[in-house]
Amino acid sequence: xxxxxxxxxxxxxxxxxxxVVLLTSFDGKSVLGVSNEMLGAAIFALASITDWLDGYLARxxxxxxxxxEWMDPLADKLxxxxxxxxxxxxxxxxxxxxxxxxxxxxxxxxxxxxxxxxGLSLPASMIGKIxxxxxxxxxxxxxxGPGHIxxxxxxxxxxxxxxxxxxxxxxxxxxxxFNAALGRRPVPRDERSSAERRTPAAPARGRISA
Numbered sequence: 001x002x003x004x005x006x007x008x009x010x011x012x013x014x015x016x017x018x019x020v021v022l023l024t025s026f027d028g029k030s031v032l033g034v035s036n037e038m039l040g041a042a043i044f045a046l047a048s049i050t051d052w053l054d055g056y057l058a059r060x061x062x063x064x065x066x067x068x069e070w071m072d073p074l075a076d077k078l079x080x081x082x083x084x085x086x087x088x089x090x091x092x093x094x095x096x097x098x099x100x101x102x103x104x105x106x107x108x109x110x111x112x113x114x115x116x117x118x119g120l121s122l123p124a125s126m127i128g129k130i131x132x133x134x135x136x137x138x139x140x141x142x143x144x145g146p147g148h149i150x151x152x153x154x155x156x157x158x159x160x161x162x163x164x165x166x167x168x169x170x171x172x173x174x175x176x177x178f179n180a181a182l183g184r185r186p187v188p189r190d191e192r193s194s195a196e197r198r199t200p201a202a203p204a205r206g207r208i209s210a
Contacts, residue, residue: 119187131166
C-alpha cells in the first residue's frame, strides 16, 4: 500500500459519501451552510483530482504495482457509476444515456480483467480519455447546474452526449483490440514477475483508466 494506492483507496471511500450528500435531503438543503450540490461537486472534484494524482505519483516514483493497475480503474468505475446513477435519481440525466455509458464501463472492465489474467494489457485509447474528460465535465456541470448556474446544465447535457458517443466508439475499439489480444500467447506468471522486476515503471500508462 504505497501512496498512489492509498489515494486510490481513498477515492473508493469517497463514493458512498458522494451518494449520501447528493441524495439525502438535509434540513434547509445545506450542510454547514453549503448546499448539497456544492458539497457533492466538491467531493466529486476531489475524487477526480486523486485519480490524476495517483497515476502521476505512480509514474514519478516508479511505484506502479499490479494492485494499483487493478484497483485504479475499479475506483474510477465505482465513482462514475455512483455519480451518474445519482443524477438519474435526481432527474438530471437521461437513464438511457447512463445505461449506455455504464454498460460500456462494465464491458471494458471484464475485457481488461480477462486480458490482465493472461499477463497482457489493454491500455486506454485517446477516445477513451476523451470520454473520461467529458464524463467528469458532465457530472460536475449537472450537479451544479440547477439552482446555481443554469448554463452549466446545458453544458452538462452537451458533455453527456459527447461521453455517450465516445463510449460507443471506444467500446468498438476495445472490442477490436481485445480480439487481437486473444490471439497472442499468454505470458506465464514467472515471466511476468521477472519482467516487472527488470522494468518496474514500464506499465505505468496502464493506470490511466478510460
